[in-house]
Amino acid sequence: MPLSSGIQRNQPDIGRDEEKRIPESFVFKLAVVGHIFQVPPLTRLFQEKKTLLASLCCGFVLSLLIPKWSSDVRLDGKTAIVTGANTGIGKETAKDLAARGARVILACRDMAKGEQAARDIMREVSCAKVVARHLDLADTKSICQFAENIYNTEKALHYLINNAGVALCAFATTVDGFETQFGVNHLGHFFLTFLLLDLLKHSAPSRVITLSSIAHIMGRIQFDDLAVENNYHPARAYAQSKLANVLFTRELAKRTEALGVTAYSVDPGTVNTEITRHIGWPMAEIIQMFSVSLRGPPVLLHLNGSHQCLASPCRDCAYSKGCRAGRDDGTALKLWAASCHLLGIRWR
Numbered sequence: 001m002p003l004s005s006g007i008q009r010n011q012p013d014i015g016r017d018e019e020k021r022i023p024e025s026f027v028f029k030l031a032v033v034g035h036i037f038q039v040p041p042l043t044r045l046f047q048e049k050k051t052l053l054a055s056l057c058c059g060f061v062l063s064l065l066i067p068k069w070s071s072d073v074r075l076d077g078k079t080a081i082v083t084g085a086n087t088g089i090g091k092e093t094a095k096d097l098a099a100r101g102a103r104v105i106l107a108c109r110d111m112a113k114g115e116q117a118a119r120d121i122m123r124e125v126s127c128a129k130v131v132a133r134h135l136d137l138a139d140t141k142s143i144c145q146f147a148e149n150i151y152n153t154e155k156a157l158h159y160l161i162n163n164a165g166v167a168l169c170a171f172a173t174t175v176d177g178f179e180t181q182f183g184v185n186h187l188g189h190f191f192l193t194f195l196l197l198d199l200l201k202h203s204a205p206s207r208v209i210t211l212s213s214i215a216h217i218m219g220r221i222q223f224d225d226l227a228v229e230n231n232y233h234p235a236r237a238y239a240q241s242k243l244a245n246v247l248f249t250r251e252l253a254k255r256t257e258a259l260g261v262t263a264y265s266v267d268p269g270t271v272n273t274e275i276t277r278h279i280g281w282p283m284a285e286i287i288q289m290f291s292v293s294l295r296g297p298p299v300l301l302h303l304n305g306s307h308q309c310l311a312s313p314c315r316d317c318a319y320s321k322g323c324r325a326g327r328d329d330g331t332a333l334k335l336w337a338a339s340c341h342l343l344g345i346r347w348r
Helices: 003-010 024-037 041-050 051-065 089-099 112-122 140-153 180-202 213-219 236-258 284-287 298-305 327-341
Strands: 079-083 101-109 129-134 157-164 206-211 262-266
Touching: 051 079, 079 089, 079 180, 089 101, 089 112, 089 157, 089 327, 101 112, 112 129, 129 180, 140 180, 157 180, 180 236, 180 262, 180 327, 206 236, 213 262, 236 262, 236 327
Parallel strands: 079 101, 079 157, 101 129, 157 206, 206 262
Antiparallel strands: none
8 A cells, every 4th residue: 555545545635714714824923922932822722733833933043043064075985875865855865965976775655756866866967876766664565675675786885864754644554554654754764774774784884864853842752642543633743753753863873873873863954845745725835935945955964974963963954952852861762662562673
């Protein structure tokens, strides 16, 4: 069952009339005031109705204050995997890696789009070494097949960039029965990293880079209902999945540092990409208003050989301490154990 068909089948018809009952300007003002001044009633409203909006407001301001970053470090002889590389941040990251000499594997659910992205990159970057491979993060069988293909075709893996994701979709489940956002954004990448870790260790020094979001600061891991079957809300589920990305990275870094594999979670900032394709009116327009155009890869700050900030979240190419929830080692360890249990694996 492809992920796209699962979302379409379970997604209700969200009419514009229902959304328009709350004027865009009114929701916007309430959300900003509630977020900045922490007014309890407004904060609760905003968390329940428009969680992502606060993240975008905060992220937009931060993106204006932090200087842009770029690198010309050569990556000849390196191999990288970028999930969700057929469009947006993933595609731009893959193009930059290829331009700097790396062999890049585009891990994509839609092979037609993946192969088109590979052709686009090879047309724009002379001598680019790019290949598309099928990967559906909503299906553990597909993840296993992808990993097996990598072990059969690649001698080394230096960079695993966990970029793919879904956001704010109506309730649906993956092939394995996990809530889609948690299943794809967290469990899919958790399982992929688990399967490829031996190759990453063999290729050390190597890196695992997982894209998070500023929305993680509003997340809370619902251990009693990880499937979010009770009182599902797209924004809360998304925030939980992004917090899971940060916590996974934190625990992974502690476990693999001595093995030569460093781990980072990266918030790319407020960028207008296709991840918001499931968002209806008026949020889609608000997000575009607070987003910047994609001008280049945000994750490559961590590919220049710097190990100075192991497992610390990065935002807009600057190191960040991260929120308190994202620094909770106890929760990170508990999430690790819960993820292993859900996937039926032993990762010690």
